[in-house]
Amino acid sequence: MSGGGAKRVLEAWKLGVVKYGDALRLQERLVADRRAGRIPDLVLSLQHPPTYTLGKRRTDHNLLVPESSLGGLGAELHRTERGGDVTFHGPRQAVLYPILSLRDIGLGARRYVEGLESAMIEVASLYGIKARPGGACETGVWVGDRKIGAIGVRISSGFTSHGLAFNIDPDLGYFKHIVPCGIADKEVTSLRREAAVELPPDEVIHDQLVQSLARTFYFSDVKLKDDSECAEMMCSAATSQS
Template identity: 60%
Template structure:
């Protein structure tokens, strides 16, 4: 544990457009590079498909007309990973962390993000595991993906982007893509796995935040007012 290390948690209200979140992340990465505290953005996006730096647009199955009909946007990003979906009912955490100070490598960072989601699944009685067949993310019974990861590391050690955990999103949106480029696996949600119980989204998000803080050894978690 890093003595006295604190994590600023910024809980964004409402649905945050993806482009706005990218701009905010860039600002926070620069802020962190100049020596500010580590930050965790907690938010939800409106329906959005994002494509990683490999530019795998062939895994987007919807036409422009279909995208308009379902009210979804498409964004090309510089994060790792393939195509995925973000939307209401999904907890998104973007950690802006200095890996050098935490003494954590990029691979270990990704594995710990997986552990965050695995821990929350276990709390709700869901049997989940991390990386499967070299595919990142969190899987239920090795068959159904409940959490996705896509990260970017800037200035050698400062992270952005992060994880998306399906609490209770509309899973129909995933039919319009090949999720994470994997054709032979399903996408699931906590709601689907623990039905008929309906999970409390705020409670689950808080569990994810606290698990992340624990995984990286933060001593203090401080709520901050977003810029």
């Protein structure tokens, strides 16, 4: 990673709860803008309503219930072009979608993924949890044999989208309907389940993840995007066609 040169600021968009399809369209628009140099490196910080997503390998067999039954669970299914296998997003799970130029940061894909893992491990440590990276075969972040953070990224011409999902205190029952990330016989856990201390509000943990990600990738500061600008972009994404 490049640690020298001009001051580098990471822009952070705090979006609250966002429908998955709206977030996907927003990412596509922002990647195009970042590629054209119209916007700086940034990260979207948000949560999703209950949503299952499949990666570009389309491992539908790891969805353990019929797709037609997901509505009864209050969940949606989306097929995406990110890496990784099936996963779940839902309330009380911190999701970060970095829109970055890896060329500007001086990183390859593997080091980028390792950086996302490091950010989650650092935040877990703030609550007395010893987490570890999964390595090449079990990408993500683990506490023993229990997965606390998932990673699924898309890198197109050196520009990133999608990202990480860190379990603060989601309803873990949703994970019983999938083989999480295609890894059978392993549990999914959360910060709430593993921590021996009281947790702060979710927003604090979102902010800690953003700050950790910025440090990991050698940004000198984080600049919060104005709330009105975020609301305008989300409104535009919600009304646009995919």
